[in-house]
Amino acid sequence: MHREGHIGFSLIAISIVMSLLNSWDFKALITAIIALGFSTFPDVDLKLGIAHRKWTHSVFFGLIVGLASGWIAKMSGLSFEAGFLGAFGGITLHILGDLLTYKAFAPLYPLSKRKIALGLFRSDNMIVNKLMLILGILTFCILYLHCNSEYF
Numbered sequence: 177m178h179r180e181g182h183i184g185f186s187l188i189a190i191s192i193v194m195s196l197l198n199s200w201d202f203k204a205l206i207t208a209i210i211a212l213g214f215s216t217f218p219d220v221d222l223k224l225g226i227a228h229r230k231w232t233h234s235v236f237f238g239l240i241v242g243l244a245s246g247w248i249a250k251m252s253g254l255s256f257e258a259g260f261l262g263a264f265g266g267i268t269l270h271i272l273g274d275l276l277t278y279k280a281f282a283p284l285y286p287l288s289k290r291k292i293a294l295g296l297f298r299s300d301n302m303i304v305n306k307l308m309l310i311l312g313i314l315t316f317c318i319l320y321l322h323c324n325s326e327y328f
Contacts, residue, residue: 177273179216181305185273186215186266187312195319203258210245210262211269217241218270229281233274236287238267274299 177185190208194200218232231237242264249259271283277299280291297304 177277177299177308178302178305179219180309181299182215182219182270182273183212184305184308184310184312186212186269188308188315189269189272190265191312191316191319195323198323200320200323203255206254207258207262207265210249210258211266214241214245214263214266215270215273217263218267218274229274229279230285233271233281234283234285235268235271236285238264238271241267 190211194204194208197204218237219228221228221230221232226232242260245263246256246258246260249262250256274281275283275292276294276296278293278295278297279299280293282289282291284290
């Protein structure tokens with residue numbers, strides 16, 4: 177998936193979780209913003225010139241970045257939980273989004289080198305990426321209004 181697709185996919189998942197938990201307070205929104213910021217972070221491997229979908233596309237990487245983000249959040253006056261859940265959640269959502277594409281990779285690397293992919297679409301399919309972004313924005317807006325308005 178490309179940037180737009182990852183942001184849209186993450187917005188859909190985050191909105192559903194926030195709605196199910198009926199949690200739209202400040203801390204939940206900050207955590208969601210952090211998750212959205214980290215939802216594209218694993219693709220830093222492309223800029224660094226290291227193997228794509230290897231080190232940065234693993235749950236292990238998500239844990240390390242999540243712990244670092246949690247610590248930074250705590251030192252910045254936010255909660256550790258918001259930083260950790262936001263970063264770990266965003267990276268995990270990125271991994272889940274990439275699992276929908278054709279290119280197999282090992283999401284549990286280095287613990288397991290087993291590569292998987294669901295093969296639903298090409299990661300560079302611009303229609304899917306744009307549609308995912310539109311659906312993500314709509315899902316967030318509709319669920320936010322539904323959970324926070326007495327008229328919706």
